[in-house]
Amino acid sequence: xxxxxxxxxxxxxxxxxxxxxxxxxxxxxxxxxxxxxxxxxxxxxxxxxxxxxxxxxxxxxxxxxxxxxxxxxxxxxxxxxxxxxxxxxxxxxxxxxxxxxxxxxxxxxxxxxxxxxxxxxxxxxxxxxxxxxxxxxxxxxxxxxxxxxxxxxxxxxxxxxxxxxxxxxxxxxxxxxxxxxxxxxxxxxxxxxxxxxxxxxxxxxxxxxxxxxxxxxxxxxxxxxxxxxxxxxxxxxxxxxxxxxxxxxxxxxxxxxxxxxxxxxxxxxxxxxxxxxxxxxxxxxxxxxxxxxxxxxxxxxxxxxxxxxxxxxxxxxxxxxxxxxxxxxxxxxxxxxxxxxxxxxxxxxxxxxxxxxxxxxxxxxxxxxxxxxxxxxxxxxxxxxxxxxxxxxxxxxxxxxxxxxxxxxxxxxxxxxxxxx
Amino acid sequence: xxxxxxxxxxxxxxxxxxxxxxxxxxxxxxxxxxxxxxxxxxxxxxxxxxxxxxxxxxxxxxxxxxxxxxxxxxxxxxxxxxxxxx
Numbered sequence: 033x034x035x036x037x038x039x040x041x042x043x044x045x046x047x048x049x050x051x052x053x054x055x056x057x058x059x060x061x062x063x064x065x066x067x068x069x070x071x072x073x074x075x076x077x078x079x080x081x082x083x084x085x086x087x088x089x090x091x092x093x094x095x096x097x098x099x100x101x102x103x104x105x106x107x108x109x110x111x112x113x114x115x116x117x118x119x120x121x122x123x124x125x126x127x128x129x130x131x132x133x134x135x136x137x138x139x140x141x142x143x144x145x146x147x148x149x150x151x152x153x154x155x156x157x158x159x160x161x162x163x164x165x166x167x168x169x170x171x172x173x174x175x176x177x178x179x180x181x182x183x184x185x186x187x188x189x190x191x192x193x194x195x196x197x198x199x200x201x202x203x204x205x206x207x208x209x210x211x212x213x214x215x216x217x218x219x220x221x222x223x224x225x226x227x228x229x230x231x232x233x234x235x236x237x238x239x240x241x242x243x244x245x246x247x248x249x250x251x252x253x254x255x256x257x258x259x260x261x262x263x264x265x266x267x268x269x270x271x272x273x274x275x276x277x278x279x280x281x282x283x284x285x286x287x288x289x290x291x292x293x294x295x296x297x298x299x300x301x302x303x304x305x306x307x308x309x310x311x312x313x314x315x316x317x318x319x320x321x322x323x324x325x326x327x328x329x330x331x332x333x334x335x336x337x338x339x340x341x342x343x344x345x346x347x348x349x350x351x352x353x354x355x356x357x358x359x360x361x362x363x364x365x366x367x368x369x370x371x372x373x374x375x376x377x378x379x380x381x382x383x384x385x386x387x388x389x390x391x392x393x394x395x396x397x398x399x400x401x402x403x404x405x406x407x408x409x410x411x412x413x414x415x416x417x418x419x420x421x422x423x424x425x426x427x428x429x430x431x432x433x434x435x436x437x438x439x440x441x442x443x444x445x446x447x448x449x450x451x452x453x
Numbered sequence: 454x455x456x457x458x459x460x461x462x463x464x465x466x467x468x469x470x471x472x473x474x475x476x477x478x479x480x481x482x483x484x485x486x487x488x489x490x491x492x493x494x495x496x497x498x499x500x501x502x503x504x505x506x507x508x509x510x511x512x513x514x515x516x517x518x519x520x521x522x523x524x525x526x527x528x529x530x531x532x533x534x535x536x537x538x539x
Binding site for chain 1: 470473491492493496499504512
């Protein structure tokens with residue numbers, strides 16, 4: 033296996049490529065984690081204070097990964113964006129079809145140009161990061177100088193079975209608009225470290241089934257942050273002082289407690305801190321990244337970018353600051369890379385209204401939650417299916433009617449049907 | 454590998470997870486939790502020890518344990534081929 037150091041690279045070019053806008057759709061419904069823990073006999077204090085999960089986003093009966101993706105991206109895109117997006121990549125591990133890509137529906141319902149290339153990718157929680165890096169490389173090539181790229185992650189959990197993972201999972205769509213004039217963060221192009229390693233930690237071997245070994249995944253994630261960081265440092269090709277090189281850090285968020293662990297791992301190793309010292313360092317450098325994730329639960333590949341949004345909007349950072357970002361996908365692939373924040377990034381992220389969208393979700397009871405998750409299972413692989421309209425009374429009127437959202441109307445002879453609300 | 458060797462591995466991982474722990478003072482009749490390890494610490498300690506020892510023990514068996522001695526016995530028995538899930 034080749035493992036020699038990569039050649040040193042010059043600093044990132046002045047030509048910026050990166051995240052121009054972000055859009056999030058955090059589902060119509062939310063379950064308070066206290067309600068879930070009480071019903072399942074789990075330790076609420078541990079889930080809230082150690083794992084950093086307060087709520088679980090839950091899809092309404094008329095939502096699926098297509099509607100999550102479209103409803104995340106649509107409010108973010110201007111008429112000019114729709115003209116300039118020439119590449120759409122949708123990352124998901126929850127696709128309803130093994131041949132027809134989710135991106136084909138998303139392309140249609142967003143009204144993207146017919147000459148906009150689109151496809152779907154899968155690599156657990158890493159897919160969206162890999163897609164973003166490829167899209168950035170395509171933009172950097174200059175083949176299509178005026179183009180923008182759209183990368184969307186859309187996923188929902190399949191665990192609602194009373195296991196410990198149930199309390200840390202959720203669902204959401206997260207959309208990233210990439211351009212050569214990024215208003216949120218420019219990628220430090222070329223500064224990335226990848227560590228790929230085959231492991232069967234968490235996987236979905238059949239439709240509707242999510243299984244594996246959570247402890248194995250935790251260790252693989254934590255190994256990955258060290259290997260990927262070391263690879264990143266080799267790519268940078270100059271000394272990287274963990275204390276001064278980054279103003280803040282984001283770590284992929286299966287749940288906040290693991291994200292925190294990743295920072296402790298690097299901070300202890302790089303800075304020689306005690307565990308308590310590293311926890312204080314994390315509170316300063318990374319805790320703000322969990323602002324939104326703790327309200328959605330694990331949303332798979334979109335979680336890394338939701339964490340970046342939380343950090344930019346609520347962290348003590350600003351234009352010109354470098355943020356180190358760690359991504360991990362089961363299976364596995366890990367990547368550490370960095371971005372430099374644009375002036376005004378906080379305002380651009382704030383315009384996405386993520387907090388208010390989270391606030392607008394309907395809080396549901398355990399009975400309603402169980403019914404909604406059972407509806408997701410009932411729709412899986414169904415030849416004919418009509419979403420029940422009465423699981424959450426009044427939801428259609430309060431959340432959809434007249435609000436221009438895409439809704440899932442069901443399946444007829446395997447054909448999926450959607451409509452605007 | 455002796456039982457003492459397994460204990461040393463477990464204590465090493467515990468000391469890494471908890472600040473200010475003197476490995477020489479660890480009493481195996483006490484639990485990991487009594488030394489300040491929280492649930493994620495315990496996962497890291499147990500999983501790290503299993504990885505180093507190259508053994509795998511089902512989570513259901515681990516959930517029955519009440520102290521460090523029990524963990525060491527389970528890991529040692531598994532390593533020796535006498536336990537479950539080698």
